[in-house]
Amino acid sequence: MYHLGKYQLVAELARGGMGIVYLAISEGPGGFSKLLIVKELKPDLVSDPSFLQMFLEEARLAARLSHSNIIQTYEIGSDDERHYIVMEYLDGVTLSRVVRKKSPSFSLDMQLRVICEMLKGLHYAHTLKDFDGVPLGIVHRDVSPQNVFISFDGQVKIGDFGIAKARDSSIETNAGVLKGKPAYMAPEQVAGRADARSDVYSAGVMLWEAVAGRRMWAGAGELEILSNVIAGTLPPLQDVAPDGPPDLVPIITRALAKDPDQRYPSADALLVDLDAYLAPRNVTTRAVSEVLEPLFNEERAKKRAVIEAHVASARAGRTERVSTLPEMPESTTTPAADGNVAPAPSRPPASRPSVAATTQQRRTAILASTLLALAGIGATIAVWLGAESTEPRGVASRAPAPSAAADDVRPGAAASAPAAETPVAVTPPTAPPVSDAVAAAAASATTASPVDSAPPAAKAATNHRARxxxxxxxxxxxxxxxxxxxxxxxxxxxxxxxxxxxxxxxxxxxxxxxxxxxxxxxxxxxxxxxxxxxxxxxxxxxxxxxxxxxxxxxxxxxxxx
Missing domain, CATH: 2.60.40 (Immunoglobulin-like)
Structure with missing residues (x-):
């Protein structure tokens, strides 16, 4: 059995730009054993002080968060030159996986209940204070269905605080640098400014999609998404879902207000209105979990078989190779820009060496910076799309961020192997007339595959691949x-x-x-x-x-x- 510190590594769940995520076992006297998640900084990045600092910064922030609706961090450790974070393991699935099942048994009210539980965790993080009573000013910056985890025993937790920012962070974000998924991003976040109300906006997008039954930006390209987000021009919910509950329309409209001052001032304020809407419907998280169990029974059985085999080998003193869990079938692939890591490779981990510097997709950076220049919002920006980077120059064509990995086995944190949080600001040229600028930005990348011509928001509907x-x-x-x-x-x-x-x-x-x-x-x-x-x-x-x-x-x- 392979070890990292005192933890026995069972299976590799995911890889990101900076980290590798494992399912692990901790054993003790009297037959004690506990499943955990271990996130390790890639060994070839340990010697780089900036990567090590970012990894430890994530661990430092995560360790401060202790709430029933947030993935719990237990320990930060080192084993010689290997650095790792230990987190709780949850048996469940992400909200994005449940939604993609399109099961009629998972009702709108159930999805709203899950979002309410998520808002409780967000409000706790937003209002957390340091030991001296000073607010930490934590902003998640990546609120999306892929980072909300539902366990089969009825728990709902938000994870992946890998790009969250606290006021006392020792790592400075470059001026004009954008972090998060554009499809869930608030207008001010595109301009490089984010506070708790930016997370409220992201929750508003999730609510919009829950009522509409589809992605907000389905069929839209990156240029269109960014320009509409900046302008505050969103698809009208009542046009997309005319039969949707009318009582939800003003709630969602306020959450998605372009001006942060017109939005709900906090996640808790949004939660109050949603709770009032759900009160007569009496939907519980336990009811949600009962719906999930039959939807994922087969996948859970495969996962349990792998885990039990490793536990038996460990107790018998046999060395067992770190494996990958069986492929968990999905109705579609993960929508573009929905996750921060790639799934664990199907071949042995050692056969795919880590890369000592991670990267961002520069095409969207150029689109965003051109639009911001034209809108007068800012002159310098780089966009992080699930794979953050240190990339100086270049344009990428149609490259949505990696899929949310191992959604069925990770604890929200298990698919959050951190990507390097060091994107470099891109200074756009002086903006030409609007028509020319947009045309130039749109022409800055080319695609040569019908599959890849689909925009990120439409990937889920057009791209169905196995591992x-x-x-x-x-x-x-x-x-x-x-x-x-x-x-x-x-x-x-x-x-x-x-x-x-x-x-x-x-x-x-x-x-x-x-x-x-x-x-x-x-x-x-x-x-x-x-x-x-x-x-x-x-x-x-x-x-x-x-x-x-x-x-x-x-x-x-x-x-x-």
């Missing part, structure tokens, strides 16, 4: 060691480096020449702007991404399709 196929024997040449500081010789030679990882894996070509299969680590390229072709025939993926290489610098990128 990604493993790559063929790797064609990548021997990789150099992690990036040293740029030398004057490199700068004078006019060469730079590209580090690239994708989910699923892709074969990377430049001008017809194969550079290798992802992850690529510090592939040397001449300075200049290059159009890379990313292909995976098994997954029917053919994408292009544009990168700009500067002499002596490394461009790092992580994309998901």
């Amino acid at each position: 990604p196929t493993p790559p063929p024997p790797r064609t990548t040449a021997a990789r150099p060691s992690p990036a040293p500081a740029a030398t004057s010789a490199e700068e004078k030679s006019g060469t730079g480096y590209l580090t690239l990882d994708t989910y699923p894996w892709t074969r990377v070509s430049l001008g017809g020449r194969v550079l290798g299969d992802t992850p690529l680590v510090r592939a040397q390229l001449p300075a200049g702007t290059h159009t890379l072709v990313l292909e995976n025939s098994g997954e029917k993926i053919r994408q292009t991404t544009v990168v700009t290489i500067k002499p002596g610098e490394t461009v790092s990128r992580r994309l998901a399709f």
Whole structure:
């Protein structure tokens, strides 16, 4: 049995830009055993002080949160050079998985009850004070159905505080940097400002979708989503769902107000109105759990079999390899920009090396920054879409954020392996006339696959894939060691480096020449702007991404399709 500290690792659940998430067992005297979630900082990032600081910052913030509606963090530990966070394990599923089942037994009232429980956890985090009584000012910044977990015994918890920000954080967010999923983002968050009312807006989007029975931005591209969010032009709920409960319309309208001052002032204020609406309906979380059990019985049985086999091996003193849990079938794939990590690879973890720098999808950054410049909101912005980055330059085409991973087995935290929280601000050029600017931004990326032409909000309806196929024997040449500081010789030679990882894996070509299969680590390229072709025939993926290489610098990128 593989160990991390005192914890026996059972199965890998998910991977993110910074972390690996495991299902683990803690055993003690008298036959004591307990299932837990262990999130480890990727070993090849330990030597980078900035990644280690971000990982410990997440742990520090999560450890302060102790509430029945928030995933609990138990311990922060180190084992030699390995750093990890230990969290509670919950047997259940994410709200997004339940919604995608489209079961008539999971009613609107039940979904509203789940959102109410989520709001209780949010309000606690928003109002939490430090030991000296000073408010911490915590903002989640990534409230969405993928981060709400429902257990089979009736608990509802919000997790993934990986990009949450506290007022006393030791890590500064660059001016104009955006964090979160655009489909659930408040207008002020697009401009780089977020407070508790931004999380209320995100909850409002969830309410809108619950009543409408579909994604708010279904069929819309990134440019359209961002421009409408900035303008406050949302699809009218009464047009989309004319038969929806009229009493909910003013509640949702207020939660989605463009001006934060016109919104509910707190998650608790929104909760009061929702509770009043649900009061005569008497819907409990226990009733919700009773609906979930028959929907996921088969998947739970598969998961239990893997866990029991590992426990038996551990007690018999046999060494058992860290596995991946069986594929849990879904009605559709996870909607674009719905998660922060890629699912655990189907091949052994060691066969896919970690990449020492994670990346963001720059295409949306350019779209957002162009729109913000035109709207007069700001001149500098970079967008984080589920895979945060340290990417200096480049444009990615149609690359929604990774799917929420292992939704059926993780505790909301289990699919929240943190991505690197170091996106670099993008300074847009002086905005041309509106029509030209929008056209230029929209033309900055190209797609070559019918599947990938679907916008992020429509991915759930158009993309149904099984676990990604493993790559063929790797064609990548021997990789150099992690990036040293740029030398004057490199700068004078006019060469730079590209580090690239994708989910699923892709074969990377430049001008017809194969550079290798992802992850690529510090592939040397001449300075200049290059159009890379990313292909995976098994997954029917053919994408292009544009990168700009500067002499002596490394461009790092992580994309998901």
